[in-house]
Amino acid sequence: MKRLLLFGNPNVGKSAIFTRLTGVKVIASNYPGTTVEYLRGRMRIENNDIEVIDVPGTYSLHPDSPAEEVAKKILNESDPKETVIVNVIDSTNLERNLNLTLQLLSTNFPVLALLNFWDETKHKGINIDTEKLSKLLKIPVVPTVAITGYGIQELRQKIIKAKPSTLKLKGKDLWNLIGKIINKTQNLEHHHHTFPQVLEEISTHPILGIIFSGFVLFLSFVIIRLIGEGLIRFIFEPLFQNLWMPVLLKISDFLGNETLLHKIFIGELIAGKIDFYQSFGLLSTGLFIPLAAVLPYIISFYFILSILEDTGYLPRLAVLVDRLMHQIGIHGMGIVPMFLAFGCNVPGVLATRIMETRRERLIAATVMSISIPCMAQTAMIFGLLGKYGFKGIAPVFFTLFLVWILVGKIMSRFVSGESPEIFTEIPPYRIPYLKVLLKKVWLRVGWFLKEALPFVLIGVLIVDLFYIFGIINFISRLFGGLLTNILGIPAEAIAALLIGFLRKDVAIGMLAPLGLSMGQLITASVVLTMYFPCVATFVVLFKELGFWDTLKSAVIMFSSALFVGWILNLIY
Amino acid sequence: MISLLEAKKNVPLMVKSVRDTGKGMANIPVRGRGRRHGGGRRNWCRRFSNMGIREGVIIKKITMHPFFGPVIIKVGNCEIAIGRIMANTILVEEVKE
Numbered sequence: 186m187k188r189l190l191l192f193g194n195p196n197v198g199k200s201a202i203f204t205r206l207t208g209v210k211v212i213a214s215n216y217p218g219t220t221v222e223y224l225r226g227r228m229r230i231e232n233n234d235i236e237v238i239d240v241p242g243t244y245s246l247h248p249d250s251p252a253e254e255v256a257k258k259i260l261n262e263s264d265p266k267e268t269v270i271v272n273v274i275d276s277t278n279l280e281r282n283l284n285l286t287l288q289l290l291s292t293n294f295p296v297l298a299l300l301n302f303w304d305e306t307k308h309k310g311i312n313i314d315t316e317k318l319s320k321l322l323k324i325p326v327v328p329t330v331a332i333t334g335y336g337i338q339e340l341r342q343k344i345i346k347a348k349p350s351t352l353k354l355k356g357k358d359l360w361n362l363i364g365k366i367i368n369k370t371q372n373l374e375h376h377h378h379t380f381p382q383v384l385e386e387i388s389t390h391p392i393l394g395i396i397f398s399g400f401v402l403f404l405s406f407v408i409i410r411l412i413g414e415g416l417i418r419f420i421f422e423p424l425f426q427n428l429w430m431p432v433l434l435k436i437s438d439f440l441g442n443e444t445l446l447h448k449i450f451i452g453e454l455i456a457g458k459i460d461f462y463q464s465f466g467l468l469s470t471g472l473f474i475p476l477a478a479v480l481p482y483i484i485s486f487y488f489i490l491s492i493l494e495d496t497g498y499l500p501r502l503a504v505l506v507d508r509l510m511h512q513i514g515i516h517g518m519g520i521v522p523m524f525l526a527f528g529c530n531v532p533g534v535l536a537t538r539i540m541e542t543r544r545e546r547l548i549a550a551t552v553m554s555i556s557i558p559c560m561a562q563t564a565m566i567f568g569l570l571g572k573y574g575f576k577g578i579a580p581v582f583f584t585l586f587l588v589w590i591l592v593g594k595i596m597s598r599f600v601s602g603e604s605p606e607i608f609t610e611i612p613p614y615r616i617p618y619l620k621v622l623l624k625k626v627w628l629r630v631g632w633f634l635k636e637a638l639p640f641v642l643i644g645v646l647i648v649d650l651f652y653i654f655g656i657i658n659f660i661s662r663l664f665g666g667l668l669t670n671i672l673g674i675p676a677e678a679i680a681a682l683l684i685g686f687l688r689k690d691v692a693i694g695m696l697a698p699l700g701l702s703m704g705q706l707i708t709a710s711v712v713l714t715m716y717f718p719c720v721a722t723f724v725v726l727f728k729e730l731g732f733w734d735t736l737k738s739a740v741i742m743f744s745s746a747l748f749v750g751w752i753l754n755l756i757y
Numbered sequence: 758m759i760s761l762l763e764a765k766k767n768v769p770l771m772v773k774s775v776r777d778t779g780k781g782m783a784n785i786p787v788r789g790r791g792r793r794h795g796g797g798r799r800n801w802c803r804r805f806s807n808m809g810i811r812e813g814v815i816i817k818k819i820t821m822h823p824f825f826g827p828v829i830i831k832v833g834n835c836e837i838a839i840g841r842i843m844a845n846t847i848l849v850e851e852v853k854e
Contacts, residue, residue: 244804244807244808245803245807247803249803249804277834277835278809278833278834278835280809280833281807281808281809281832281833281835284806284807284809309834311834360806360811385836386819389819389820389829389836389838390820391820391821391822391823391826500838503838504822504826504827504829504838505822507822507826507827507838507840508822508824508825508826516840517827517838605840606827606839606840606841606842606843607827607838607839607840608804608808608837608838608839608840608843609837609838610808610835610836610837611829611835611836611837611838613834613836
């Protein structure tokens, strides 16, 4: 045996089982469609080196969305002699889950069934006779609680011995058979409403739900800002000022002012001092932007996002905003990629795979890369415009929201194709495990450091070299007129537009030494968000949408950025 | 037999049939939606049955969002949100508890 496939309906805990088996950390959340691409890991059982694949959730072996197509493809590519399928089942929804189980049994693969969320069956008054179920299906059945690790040991022991089921399914009515199996193995007890269930009712209620969502979103925003600012003011800035600054001063003395190396590593001295926002050296601004200005917000954002994901609030929000989202031609579940995009556009674009049609994916991905600034960029906008308070920050986000609606509306009018309606499962509320939650935050913060830090340093280095060799001057003389005339921003800001392709946070940071007014900062922040995605987002856009759709998307971005910038210039 | 849209809330409903694509759509107040860009009519019956919505199953309508928003139903232990056009194709009959 060489391969193990984790198959199951969406949101049954496959990713959590995957992490338990392989030790590879992957993101698991409480909404259908967390995993849209398959992930590989390895595990060892009795000297067998086994490849484990976390397959995107699917309701049947007939694919209805790109994520389900991935699942089907993996199955077709696997060799039944070398592969075992572990079918993860949500034991609180046994009947529906068995549909896929029976379909899997009719393939020639050895199958093993996991009854996950075993702990929840107790609270919900569901009793399942696992031995009987195992006899009827003619495969091993193991109850598990993926998040605590219950049952994983038993699973490991049974994997090796798994054999294809001898159940004869040809020509049988599957649902009829499932009904019989359920009657023989499951009985339900009456149980009372629990607190999460009351909350569930409130949060999808047409009126109370909207009030509740307003409360949740406002609270999330306040907490993100509070934790982010708190971390910056009380931990990261003091660390840089008190510990790192003396080191920098020594290096600065050693290198000597006005030398080439000084310009690259320390940057310009502002009034004889090193300024972390304005100096723009590799060791000063290059480290300060990612570690002290952006990282705290990344931590606080992902902490809150993980809570929203793991409790199961996002699909409920999707139902509430379904009407709004249809205005831009996508259904309510489109809110999930939008939320992820606030952290980073890359996972946002990938998550558009939960949408069923090409039209929806093109609209969602374009609208997102135009109008949703990632958390790194948002943190820098806060850093620069924060001193003006609400007056400085609100216009940026309000304009971007308007752009989101307008571009979406226009695209939904002209992009051809279908926009299906929402059709999604709403998972029950679950109380997140703090340990699991913190691990997830850590995983995402780790990605940010690994992916972003090198790019920020490269960005800052390029800025320095551009200045040193006078390239910025050259370009700003060439194209600067455009900026000044249309957008009302000084010609030097053109360099920010160039660097913005690499990292948007560095680009916003480049505005700091230019001494712009509030209005100019607002215009520049909006234009920098809109005009083009950063290189990382561009690559996934290209992969997801293909050449023509990416080109369309890019044209829309650039032209709308100039237009909106022009309007803002007229206002301010 | 009535459509799920017309059915009462919070009473057990038995699914009688799932209307085939497009039939009987003319009399549904869906205002624009679904006309130009369809309601995602591919493979409805299969997608419904994958989620456990099929003939003979007891479901409950929990809530219906205003302005042609989605309908939320309960199937077994699971809540499902369904757009109006799709929901309208589900024909149900009230049953006594």
